[in-house]
Amino acid sequence: MRISFLHTVDGNKRVFDDAAKTLGLRVDNLRHEVRSDLREAVQDAGTFSAALKEETKRCLLALAAHADAVILTCATLGPAVEELESTPVPIVRADVALAAAAGKVGGKITVLCAVEAAVEPTRKLFERHASDTVRSVDVTHIARVWALFKSDNIDECFAAIAASANEAYEAGATVVAYAHPWMAPAVNLARNGSQPLDSAHAALRNVMQRIGGPSLCI
Known part of the structure; x- marks a missing residue:
């Protein structure tokens, strides 16, 4: 079984490889x-134009032609998936998989987001996938971690993310979710006793359920 990924951040390759290993998946099948350039074009234009959506869809379908599933890891490009009427294999949005996983847990959901422009879209996404057991959805903007990440202060960045997760749990959150895939390494740094959700594991679990986890295991 082969899984293909469309990223807009190079570092997400390792994030998803590491998540695959923890789930017992063969990394050489990824x-x-x-x-x-696609994400940067959307940011420069200030909108996800029809032309950029078409280019994204072409890229996703090209990946799907040689895979059993495709995972789109960039939330900015996510709307392109919704416009695909039919696909030869499942195409999974990592952010949707994360929102659905959090929604199943229910209770009070806190989502940690590093980019201010993504706060409102993230809130709407999690609210859309909330189950009847969800009491509230709060999206917290932790601004400094994005600057730390971009300047390659990785240890300080992940420590700050984990600290925010601990604060959210202490404030009564039932589940904490990390909005961006690159945040995943901070999952094990949270010390509240609860483990935050990340989109890398959520998306891979979604794919395993849809195309058969056991056949993907080493």
Whole structure:
């Protein structure tokens, strides 16, 4: 079984490889394509234009032609998936998989987000996938971690993310979710006794359920 990924951040390749290993998946069956130009074009234009959506869809379908499932790891490009009427294999949005996983847990959901522009779209996404057991959805913007990540202060960045997760649990959160895939390494740094959810594991688990986890295991 082969899983392909469309990334816009190069570092997400390792994040998903590491998550796959923890789930017992064969890393040599994973194929990564990085198209940071697509995300940058959307940011420069200030909108996800029809032309950029078409390019994203073409890229996803090209990956699908040689895979059993495709995972789109960039939330900015996510709307392109919704416009695909039919696909030869499942195409999973990592952010949707995360929101669905959090929604199943229910209770009070706190989502940690590093980019201010993503706060409202993230809130709407998690509310859309909330189950009847969800009491509230709060999206917390932790601004400094994005600057730390971009400047390669990785240890300080992940420590700050974990500290925010601990604060959220102490404030009564039932589940904490990390909005961006690159945040995943901070999962094991949280010390509240509860483990935050990350989109890398959520997306891979979603794929395993849809195309058969046991056949993907080493």
